Structures are given as C-alpha cells and as structure tokens.
Amino acid sequence: MKIKFSHISTGFIAVFIGYASAAAIIFQAATSAGASQEQITSWFWALGIGMGVSTISLSWHFKQPIVTAWSTPGAALLVTSLQDVTVGQAVAAFMLCSALITLVGVLGWFDKLLSQIPTAIASAMLAGVLLQFGLGIFTALLDEWLLVVVMLAVYIIAKVHWGHYLIPGILVIAILLSALTGKLDTSMMEFGLSTPTFISPDFQWLTLVSVGIPLFIVTMASQNLPGFAVLKANGYQVNASRIITVTGLTGLILAPLGGFAFNLAALTGAICMSDNADKDPKLRYLAAIAMGVFYLLAGVFAASFVSLFTLVPSAVVMTLAGLALMPTLCRCLMNALVDSTDKEPALMAFLLTASGINLLGIASAFWGLLLGMICYWLQQKSMAVA
Structure with a gap:
C-alpha cells in the first residue's frame, strides 16, 4: 500500500467541493434553530469528526472507497423545519432520525433492496445526478466567463499530459x-x-x-x-447493512x-471512485481515506475550514466539480446504455433524475430510480409472458 x-x-x-457547495445550507439550518455561534461551530465540528472517522474506518475495513457525508x-x-424549534428539540429530532437509520441497518433491509437494482439503472440514475454538474461548467460562464474558459481550456489541453495532477492544477490556476x-x-x-x-x-x-x-x-431516499x-x-x-448501521450510530453519538x-x-x-483518484479501482x-483525514481537519478547524471555501467565486467550485466528475459521467452513460435490454428503463431513470424535480420533499434521484425500476420490472414481466 x-x-x-x-x-x-x-x-x-x-472535501472542498462538498463543503463549498453545502456549508452555507448547514449554517442556515443551524441559524433557523436559533443556534449560537459556538453551537454552529460545534455542528461543523461534529459533522467533520463524524464523517472523518466513519469514512476512514469503513474504507479501511472494506478496502473500498466508502465515503460518508452529511x-x-x-x-x-431543516432550514424551513427548524424555524419554530429550539436547538434542544432539534437535537432530539436528530437522535430519532439516527435511531431509525440504525434500525434499518440492523434489520438488513437495504441489502435486499440493493440486490434488486440492475447496474444499468443505478448508472443511469447517477448519470442524471452528475449531468447537472457537467452542465454547470457552461452555465457558470454567465457569471465568471474568464475563469471558467481558462479552467476548461486547461482541462482540454493538459488532460493527456498532466494525468493525476490535472484537477489539482486547475484548482491552483483558478485560485491564482x-x-x-x-x-x-x-474578508471572511x-x-x-x-x-x-x-x-x-x-x-x-x-x-x-x-x-x-x-x-x-429524505436522508434515506435522497x-x-x-x-x-x-x-x-x-x-x-458492499455490505449495506453494516454501513447504514455505522452511519446511524455515528449520528446517535454526535447528535447532541x-x-x-x-x-x-x-x-x-463518485469523485473518489473516478480515474482521477487511481487507475486501479x-x-x-x-x-x-485521504478524504476522511481532511474531514477530520475540517472538524478540528471547523470555523477556519468553512471560511476557506468562501475565498473563490462559486463559479469556480461549480466548474471544478463538473470537470472532476467528467470521467465518472462518461462511464455511467456507457454502463447505462451498453445493454440493449435495459436501455429504455435506464433512459427513463436518467431523464427523470436529470430533470431535478423535487416531489414531497424528496429529490429527483429517488424518483428517477423508482421510475427506472418500475419500467424494468414491467419489461421483464412482458418478456416472460412473450
């Protein structure tokens, strides 16, 4: 090793992309519950430590890139749900959520569910999620055209020669x-x-x-x-039940x-599973594991780490995410459409997921996966009858 x-x-x-794209939402959620500055910092401390410990332990145990997140x-x-709720009441709700996640893991329900999902449908759903980040490269042109054009040009020109240094190099160039x-x-x-x-x-x-x-x-479905x-x-x-159990227990311990x-x-x-991480899967x-270490640093230096991501324009973060996920998006599209039998169900899953609609508070990834599975099951029944 x-x-x-x-x-x-x-x-x-x-970690940079994860924090830069969502840290503001966490801050808003904590503020909605009336949390003090010390309590808000504690939220980020708990999240960083929890994600770091669970990511490192799970990835090391299974020898697979198992990344946890908030x-x-x-x-x-929570931004809208906690407006009339005290911080103590919010913590109690967090504990219930984590207890239910732990229960699902212990009962082993997720393993049974995952075994029924074809790779083509899973790949199509992921491609639908990642498509937004790919498109984000070009929508970001409207905000910071010079930065985005330079980043995209470096990606296209230097891709073959820079290898694993490509995405880090683009980040350094964007900062400079x-x-x-x-x-x-x-200033922040x-x-x-x-x-x-x-x-x-x-x-x-x-x-x-x-x-x-x-x-x-929302956590389970989305x-x-x-x-x-x-x-x-x-x-x-992977053993989904063990992973779910670990994330649930982590939440129970750190909810307070x-x-x-x-x-x-x-x-x-997906970023850690791409070719940019290592040619060998x-x-x-x-x-x-390296990501888990940065999670831990983000927890220990919570206030400092969160402020780090306010340095660059949001267009840089959006473009960097899209470029980093490009190889994964290509692979997912290929996997989704390689089997002629599963092409149409996979396409349905891809299109609904890519639509980005939110129904009943649940993101489109769940509904896309559900539609793809329904089409897949109906197609299998029709083929069996024929």
Missing part, C-alpha cells in the same frame, strides 16, 4: 487567476481550533414527528439510496453536538 499524490489531491478536492437535502429541509482579477475574497477568513458544545436534547413528540421522521425519509447506487455503478459490492444526520455520499463519493479506497 502506497499513498499517492492523486489520493491526497482527490480527497482534498472532494445529508445536504436533509439540511435544506481569482487573485489576479480581484475575485479572491479573504478565520483561524483557530474549534471545540464541541453539548446540547441537551429536549424530546417533544410534535418536533420528533414533524422534523425527525421527514429528516430520516442520500443513502443514491450513495449505494454510486458504489454499485462503479462495480463495488450538532451531527444532524450521516449517510453515504453520492457526489463526493482496488486502490481508490486510499483516496477515500
């Missing part, structure tokens, strides 16, 4: 160009260690039902299901400190 630069750089970029759709749900054009914002930078703050849970049945259960449903589909689409077979929900990652997980778990 040898740690490569590609493992470290991929791990950092995955529930971004769950955080978006942002500084030269006066787009590097250092903070430095210093962060400390956890214990928040005593306040169990109120109304909050448990109205916040805890929806958070559980995060865990796509997360495991990403692993399946990339050829990794602000760890509202932990789950399997889809987007950042069997060694990509080292990129996930």
Whole structure:
C-alpha cells in the first residue's frame, strides 16, 4: 500500500467541493434553530469528526472507497423545519432520525433492496445526478466567463499530459487567476481550533414527528439510496447493512453536538471512485481515506475550514466539480446504455433524475430510480409472458 499524490489531491478536492457547495445550507439550518455561534461551530465540528472517522474506518475495513457525508437535502429541509424549534428539540429530532437509520441497518433491509437494482439503472440514475454538474461548467460562464474558459481550456489541453495532477492544477490556476482579477475574497477568513458544545436534547413528540421522521425519509431516499447506487455503478459490492448501521450510530453519538444526520455520499463519493483518484479501482479506497483525514481537519478547524471555501467565486467550485466528475459521467452513460435490454428503463431513470424535480420533499434521484425500476420490472414481466 502506497499513498499517492492523486489520493491526497482527490480527497482534498472532494472535501472542498462538498463543503463549498453545502456549508452555507448547514449554517442556515443551524441559524433557523436559533443556534449560537459556538453551537454552529460545534455542528461543523461534529459533522467533520463524524464523517472523518466513519469514512476512514469503513474504507479501511472494506478496502473500498466508502465515503460518508452529511445529508445536504436533509439540511435544506431543516432550514424551513427548524424555524419554530429550539436547538434542544432539534437535537432530539436528530437522535430519532439516527435511531431509525440504525434500525434499518440492523434489520438488513437495504441489502435486499440493493440486490434488486440492475447496474444499468443505478448508472443511469447517477448519470442524471452528475449531468447537472457537467452542465454547470457552461452555465457558470454567465457569471465568471474568464475563469471558467481558462479552467476548461486547461482541462482540454493538459488532460493527456498532466494525468493525476490535472484537477489539482486547475484548482491552483483558478485560485491564482481569482487573485489576479480581484475575485479572491479573504474578508471572511478565520483561524483557530474549534471545540464541541453539548446540547441537551429536549424530546417533544410534535418536533420528533414533524422534523425527525421527514429528516430520516429524505436522508434515506435522497442520500443513502443514491450513495449505494454510486458504489454499485462503479462495480463495488458492499455490505449495506453494516454501513447504514455505522452511519446511524455515528449520528446517535454526535447528535447532541450538532451531527444532524450521516449517510453515504453520492457526489463526493463518485469523485473518489473516478480515474482521477487511481487507475486501479482496488486502490481508490486510499483516496477515500485521504478524504476522511481532511474531514477530520475540517472538524478540528471547523470555523477556519468553512471560511476557506468562501475565498473563490462559486463559479469556480461549480466548474471544478463538473470537470472532476467528467470521467465518472462518461462511464455511467456507457454502463447505462451498453445493454440493449435495459436501455429504455435506464433512459427513463436518467431523464427523470436529470430533470431535478423535487416531489414531497424528496429529490429527483429517488424518483428517477423508482421510475427506472418500475419500467424494468414491467419489461421483464412482458418478456416472460412473450
């Protein structure tokens, strides 16, 4: 086992993209519950430590790139759900959510569900998710055309020659160009260690039902299901029950400190499963472990780490994510359409997922996967009758 630069750089970029794209939502959610500045910092401390420990332990145990993350759709749900809720009541709801996730893991329901999903459908769903990031490269042109054009040009020209240094190199160039054009914002930078703050849970049945259960449903449907589909689409077979149990227990332990929900990652997980991490799929778990280390650093230096991602324009983050996920998107499209039998169900899953619609508070990835499976099952029945 040898740690490569590609493992470290991929791990950092995955964390960079994850935090830059969703940290603001976490901040809004904590603010909605009336959390103090110390409590908000504790939320990020708990999330960083929880994601770091679980990612490192799971990836090392299974020798596969198993990346955990906070529930971004769950955080978006909390922004509106916690407005009339105290921090203590919110923590109690977090504990219920994690307890339900743990129960699902212990009962082994997820393994049975995943075994029924064809690789083509899983790949199509993931391609639908990643398509938004690919398109984001070009929509970002409207905001920062010079930065995006330079990043895209470097990607196209240097792709063959730079190898694993390509995405890190593009990030460095984007930061330097942002500084030269006066787009590097250092006004929000903070430095210093962060400390956890214990928040005593306040169990109120109304909050448990109205916040805890929806958070559980959104986390399972919009995060865990796509997360495991990403692993399946990339050829990794895992024990879903153990992973679900670990994320649930992590949430139970860290909920009083602000760890509202932990789950399997889809987007950042896909980054660690790409060719940019390692040409050998069997060694990509080292990129996930490197990512876990950066998670830990993000927890220990929570305030400093979060402020780091406010430096560059959002267009840079969007473009970097799209370029980093390009190889994975290509592979998913190929896997989804390679089998003539599953092409139409896979296409249905891809289109609905790519639409980005949100029904009943659940993201399009779940509905795309559901539609693809329905089409697949109906097609299999029709073929059996014929």
